[in-house]
Amino acid sequence: MTIVHGDSAIVDLPAEPTLAAASPLQPVRRVGGIDEYRSAGNGLRVLHAPWHAAPVAVLMLTYDVGSRHDPVGRKGMSHLLEHMMFKGSRAFDRRKRASILDLLPAVGAKVNATTWLDRTNYFDLVPIAELDLAAAIEADRMCDPLLDADDLEVERAIVLDEFDLRDGDPNERLAQAVWSAAFADHPYAVPVIGVREDILAISREDLREHHRRYCHPGNATLTIVGDLDTARVSAIVAAHFAGIPARGNADAHVPAPPTHPARRRVDVASSDAMPMVALAYPIPHGLHRDTDALELLALVLAGGMLSRLHADLVALGLAVAVSARVSRLRGPGLFEVQAAFDDAAAFDRVERALLAAVARIRAQGVDADELARVKGQARGQLLTSRDGPIAIAMQLNEAIAAGDWTSYATASERLAAVSTQDVQRVAALHLRDDAHVLARFVAGSGDAA
Amino acid sequence: MNAKPSFDRAPPRRAARDLALDCGRFVGMRFDESPLAALTGSFRTPRGDGRMALLQQLTTRLLGCGTVRRDRRSIADALERRGASLSFEAGTARIAFSALACADDLPMLAPLLAQCLREPRFDPEDVVRERAQLAAELRYAAQDPHMLASAVLSRRLFEAGHPHHEPSLEQRIDWLEALGVDDVRACHEALFGANELLVVALGGFDPSSCAVEFEQHLRTWRPPRRPITGTDAGAIPPRGETTRIPHSGSTSSSVLIGTRLTFDVADGVTAWLANRILGGSYASRLVASLRERQALTYSVRSELIDPQSDLDGLWRVAIALGEDKLERGIAATRAELERFADGDIATDELDRQRRAAIGALLVDAASLQGMGAFLLRNLERGAGVVHVDAFVEALAAVSTPQLQRVAAALQPARLETVIVGPEPEA
Numbered sequence: 001m002t003i004v005h006g007d008s009a010i011v012d013l014p015a016e017p018t019l020a021a022a023s024p025l026q027p028v029r030r031v032g033g034i035d036e037y038r039s040a041g042n043g044l045r046v047l048h049a050p051w052h053a054a055p056v057a058v059l060m061l062t063y064d065v066g067s068r069h070d071p072v073g074r075k076g077m078s079h080l081l082e083h084m085m086f087k088g089s090r091a092f093d094r095r096k097r098a099s100i101l102d103l104l105p106a107v108g109a110k111v112n113a114t115t116w117l118d119r120t121n122y123f124d125l126v127p128i129a130e131l132d133l134a135a136a137i138e139a140d141r142m143c144d145p146l147l148d149a150d151d152l153e154v155e156r157a158i159v160l161d162e163f164d165l166r167d168g169d170p171n172e173r174l175a176q177a178v179w180s181a182a183f184a185d186h187p188y189a190v191p192v193i194g195v196r197e198d199i200l201a202i203s204r205e206d207l208r209e210h211h212r213r214y215c216h217p218g219n220a221t222l223t224i225v226g227d228l229d230t231a232r233v234s235a236i237v238a239a240h241f242a243g244i245p246a247r248g249n250a251d252a253h254v255p256a257p258p259t260h261p262a263r264r265r266v267d268v269a270s271s272d273a274m275p276m277v278a279l280a281y282p283i284p285h286g287l288h289r290d291t292d293a294l295e296l297l298a299l300v301l302a303g304g305m306l307s308r309l310h311a312d313l314v315a316l317g318l319a320v321a322v323s324a325r326v327s328r329l330r331g332p333g334l335f336e337v338q339a340a341f342d343d344a345a346a347f348d349r350v351e352r353a354l355l356a357a358v359a360r361i362r363a364q365g366v367d368a369d370e371l372a373r374v375k376g377q378a379r380g381q382l383l384t385s386r387d388g389p390i391a392i393a394m395q396l397n398e399a400i401a402a403g404d405w406t407s408y409a410t411a412s413e414r415l416a417a418v419s420t421q422d423v424q425r426v427a428a429l430h431l432r433d434d435a436h437v438l439a440r441f442v443a444g445s446g447d448a449a
Numbered sequence: 450m451n452a453k454p455s456f457d458r459a460p461p462r463r464a465a466r467d468l469a470l471d472c473g474r475f476v477g478m479r480f481d482e483s484p485l486a487a488l489t490g491s492f493r494t495p496r497g498d499g500r501m502a503l504l505q506q507l508t509t510r511l512l513g514c515g516t517v518r519r520d521r522r523s524i525a526d527a528l529e530r531r532g533a534s535l536s537f538e539a540g541t542a543r544i545a546f547s548a549l550a551c552a553d554d555l556p557m558l559a560p561l562l563a564q565c566l567r568e569p570r571f572d573p574e575d576v577v578r579e580r581a582q583l584a585a586e587l588r589y590a591a592q593d594p595h596m597l598a599s600a601v602l603s604r605r606l607f608e609a610g611h612p613h614h615e616p617s618l619e620q621r622i623d624w625l626e627a628l629g630v631d632d633v634r635a636c637h638e639a640l641f642g643a644n645e646l647l648v649v650a651l652g653g654f655d656p657s658s659c660a661v662e663f664e665q666h667l668r669t670w671r672p673p674r675r676p677i678t679g680t681d682a683g684a685i686p687p688r689g690e691t692t693r694i695p696h697s698g699s700t701s702s703s704v705l706i707g708t709r710l711t712f713d714v715a716d717g718v719t720a721w722l723a724n725r726i727l728g729g730s731y732a733s734r735l736v737a738s739l740r741e742r743q744a745l746t747y748s749v750r751s752e753l754i755d756p757q758s759d760l761d762g763l764w765r766v767a768i769a770l771g772e773d774k775l776e777r778g779i780a781a782t783r784a785e786l787e788r789f790a791d792g793d794i795a796t797d798e799l800d801r802q803r804r805a806a807i808g809a810l811l812v813d814a815a816s817l818q819g820m821g822a823f824l825l826r827n828l829e830r831g832a833g834v835v836h837v838d839a840f841v842e843a844l845a846a847v848s849t850p851q852l853q854r855v856a857a858a859l860q861p862a863r864l865e866t867v868i869v870g871p872e873p874e875a
Contacts, residue, residue, distance in 0.1 A: 105732035108808015380532015388816025
């Protein structure tokens with residue numbers, strides 16, 4: 001089967017019906033050429049996206065655990081656990097030179113993991129012949145990671161190095177200041193990497209409990225994108241995952257909505273950063289129907305040379321670069337607009353221009369041709385951003401994390417359905433002048449808010 | 450005796466259209482399963498000093514800003530409406546281009562690319578704007594500790610005038626501000642043309658038709674009138690010294706340890722494999738030792754700029770180190786470099802690394818853009834490889850003595866070290 005991810009006719013059918021009777025997989029549905037199954041014994045969700053252009057595959061496990069699940073006093077635990085998961089598991093012991101990092105890079109695989117606010121994903125892009133090995137390793141570390149005490153000290157030091165690297169990056173500090181101000185009383189306010197004192201305090205027992213609670217089949221999605229058929233997917237699940245005992249269902253807890261500040265200005269100290277202004281508005285969760293119109297609104301504002309902020313700022317030499325983006329999360333997100341410029345005296349002017357561009361859309365909306373252009377842009381970017389199995393897997397990962405993987409497959413159709421009225425409505429409803437965060441750099445070396 | 454590596458399952462050997470066109474060489478492959486079109490390519494330009502590099506950089510940025518037939522806005526509209534991208538980049542010896550779009554949009558993309566290459570408009574207002582943007586980017590990059598270390602290392606290894614010598618920020622800004630539209634036009638006329646032009650086209654379309662399209666639009670594009678020559682500027686003999694640059698905003702140090710690499714010690718495939726073994730992959734020695742065993746750093750890698758027959762390359766290790774690990778980290782890196790340069794490369798390690806390299810090749814080429822980059826890199830090296838399995842053959846031919854010869858070129862005692870980070874405590 002050849003599929004075109006994201007722009008095919010969306011059909012909502014039962015998944016592949018040709019499974020052998022002994023298969024552990026129960027078909028759930030097929031959307032956009034991607035099949036969803038459940039592993040009968042333990043609730044593991046399995047997604048199969050066939051992709052046959054090269055003899056490779058991505059195997060990815062997405063766990064519904066991210067920094068928002070980190071306990072108070074242990075901020076950074078999900079990220080530290082992600083690091084520790086590369087230190088070996090019972091059958092793939094680092095001390096026997098048989099860990100994931102001993103075995104998979106040695107066959108050329110790309111092996112990595114990322115932690116974000118709502119989820120952690122572990123992924124292996126492997127030559128197809130090594131897919132079973134990748135599955136065996138992922139299954140083993142789902143069940144029994146070593147989480148060795150000595151390894152913890154080594155990895156804690158590496159994570160603290162990573163912490164310092166990020167802390168030394170003024171752009172990271174600006175972005176974090178925006179999120180901290182916008183989500184003051186919500187877990188999204190805390191950096192994914194955590195808090196230094198908390199990272200130092202995390203124990204092996206803490207990690208074991210965090211792993212036990214969140215890294216189990218009922219809280220995970222196994223995604224396989226690549227050059228294999230349903231029978232092979234079924235065989236991989238049967239051999240490596242179906243026998244893992246159930247440990248409950250997915251963690252359904254979503255924190256209470258944040259109390260967004262009315263208006264907040266944040267100054268971030270930096271002696272050498274390129275001048276930058278960041279403007280952020282609170283928006284609903286990633287699956288909310290308004291999010292698609294907000295995506296297109298971001299393109300109208302800063303989607304290229306024909307965008308409004310490019311015309312208002314870059315073309316006039318007031319800014320070097322502008323950007324706008326929408327975060328699609330399980331909980332509420334932000335609509336962020338940024339402008340970088342060269343003249344440190346231009347802060348106020350740039351700030352006014354950003355606010356004015358948003359106000360103009362609230363008041364006057366967008367015209368039909370402008371919307372048609374950004375819809376074409378969104379459709380094209382959607383397709384071109386899915387070049388290869390790793391790109392497909394990463395986009396599926398974010399859709400899973402937001403709460404519905406089918407949003408990956410329906411994106412093109414949903415964006416096509418947005419009207420000019422929708423864009424003006426969401427601008428008026430969500431990009432409010434009385435509820436935003438404005439952040440910028442100021443000279444100095446300490447933070448000021 | 451090297452065992453011949455093999456695929457457990459070979460990638461499909463796609464029918465490649467490898468054509469010598471009037472304007473250059475065209476390699477196309479059809480991917481029926483893909484809805485995309487990925488174009489990439491490059492042509493050769495003369496190397497020069499820092500001013501020449503800057504002029505080529507500015508001229509290249511302006512290629513997409515309007516042609517004699519279409520203004521900047523019209524080009525942006527054609528691309529943005531389709532979610533397509535088209536970009537140009539100036540390198541040390543070649544100007545590269547790349548485009549990505551839906552396959553249905555190829556009929557728009559190929560002629561637009563040809564127009565941008567051949568008939569740029571060079572509107573004076575665009576020149577002023579792009580010059581200001583480039584200056585801002587240079588200033589911004591100069592604040593980044595790694596970029597700063599890179600510039601300082603380039604000046605430690607290469608004399609002023611050498612293409613790899615990066616002049617000071619102030620010097621480059623002065624040069625840039627003096628460049629005008631006449632300079633840009635003259636640069637394009639004298640240096641840009643179908644000189645060793647390479648085009649790689651991959652995706653869900655017929656590559657033969659695509660080749661015809663390119664031939665139609667580029668057939669009369671000729672090589673520039675200025676001959677391609679090397680540069681007389683040379684390399685500075687490395688002295689094994691350490692340069693420390695304080696950087697007020699940093700909480701950790703960016704460290705570069707490097708040397709130049711001459712063409713006579715290595716062909717492209719051998720140097721590529723040697724770099725992978727040293728620090729160019731997660732399965733490398735530096736990652737295993739510094740990160741996994743000693744926990745000295747979050748980030749360590751080795752980087753290689755290929756040497757050419759008429760231009761030395763550069764081999765360097767980049768490490769981010771916290772202040773409490775700075776001395777230990779540098780010492781541990783040097784110890785690994787010494788072990789590597791001593792030629793301590795066992796046959797089983799070579800076999801393991803070769804297997805890893807083959808797998809990495811497969812996974813890197815598992816996208817149109819990845820495959821395009823692989824093919825273009827090989828064509829630029831003159832390897833003529835248009836299939837992954839042919840590259841594997843070349844990899845199989847790399848011997849331990851060849852690798853040892855490359856490794857010995859590191860000369861650890863003469864490696865230059867640059868540290869950019871917080872002021873050391875008194």
